[in-house]
Amino acid sequence: MHFKLHRKLIGLCAGLLISTGLQAQMVELDRVAAIVDNDVVMQSQVEERMDTIRQQLSERGTELPPEEVLRTQVIDRLVLESIQLQMGERAGIRIDDASLNQTMQQLAERNGVTLEQFRAALDRDGINYNQAREQVRREMIINRVRQRRVAERIQVSDQEVRNFLNSEVGRYQTAADYRLAMIVLPVSENASSDEARQQAEVVSDIHRELSEGADFTRLAVSRSGGEHALEGGELGWRKAAQLPPTFANAVADLEIGEITAPLRSPAGYHILKLLEKRGGDNLLVDEFNVRHILIKPSEIRSEEEAAQLIGRLYERIRAGESFATLARSFSEDPGSALNGGSLSWVTADAMVPEFREVMTSTPENQISAPFQSQFGWHILQVEGQRQVDMTDEMREQQARNLLQNRKFDEELQTWLLEIRDEAYVEIKS
Missing domain, CATH: 1.10.4030.10 (Porin chaperone SurA, peptide-binding domain)
Structure with missing residues (x-):
């Protein structure tokens, strides 16, 4: 009896050892x-x-x-x-x-x-x-x-808008779109002159390799420090006006498939490649007369509570209550709430993707279902649609939006460097 019990204990221990060994192996695989x-x-x-x-x-x-x-x-x-x-x-x-x-x-x-x-x-x-x-x-x-x-770090002044519209890039903002790829060698604001010089030497070596026929995508994946490195450096389609002036001027001189010389920006060194180019000489644009209600999540209102509130407002509007009245009472967009949620006439390009998609697919005089963007939960009402020439007011609106996009792209790279520097990061492998 004692012998049999002893054998059972040995078997149990063996099972535990096997289990522990497997667990150790799993930890090793998922360390x-x-x-x-x-x-x-x-x-x-x-x-x-x-x-x-x-x-x-x-x-x-x-x-x-x-x-x-x-x-x-x-x-x-x-x-x-x-x-x-x-x-x-x-x-x-x-x-x-x-x-x-x-x-x-x-x-x-x-x-x-x-x-x-x-x-x-x-x-x-x-x-x-x-x-x-x-x-x-x-x-x-x-x-x-x-x-x-x-x-929140970006501001575009009226003077910047006027200067942009008077610039060569601003005058030809509708002339062309570019599909670009980019290799980036980041240089932190706190980098020493030696570190900056080393990156300048590296980008020169990369440019030489590209000039000698090296594959841009391969070098972007292996050498670029930009956010799009693992996509082969591809940025997608960009208007000339969305690019920093130095980039826009350099790209304007390229033929499809060509690369720029190394370019310096506050974020580091860049090499751009022009993948495709398309014209944009149609000055007629669609405008939408839109009202909206915005409900934002906050420290005292969760995403779920914001969704529930916008849902209740949607049902009240469908039941016959005034969209404008509810917008004045509930909307948390300070620029439009006092006007009953009216954004007046806007273009699709001026809106964030989620808002743009719902706005352009909502029939005139109809209310959209609640939808979400990075700003919060929305309901919108399309009160009219028209096609107009590019008026001065429209040009200013587009210029402001393009300048904000340009500044966003520049500021994003700086911000990413900052949060990486400020975080505690310990690489284990």
């Missing part, structure tokens, strides 16, 4: 890759993101950078994401499931497929839909953090 303030980046996150990047680069036919270079780029990206997500959590920014579902639906529609087809396409590519959905949630939070923290 901490970086400590970021009150958060950690896990090795599994790094590997998952690296797999995604490898697949994206492979689909583009781009040569993969060395493993350690790719790992460093991915960890840096995840560290910055973690910092911004923690800022979002402290600010009470939440993305509810309804908003996330709506965004996933919009992503599917932009790709010309149904949500079910979108999920099936992700599955075929080996991408878990729920993981993709959570990544979209993270990106939405990060976008709202940036809008709140970076936009």
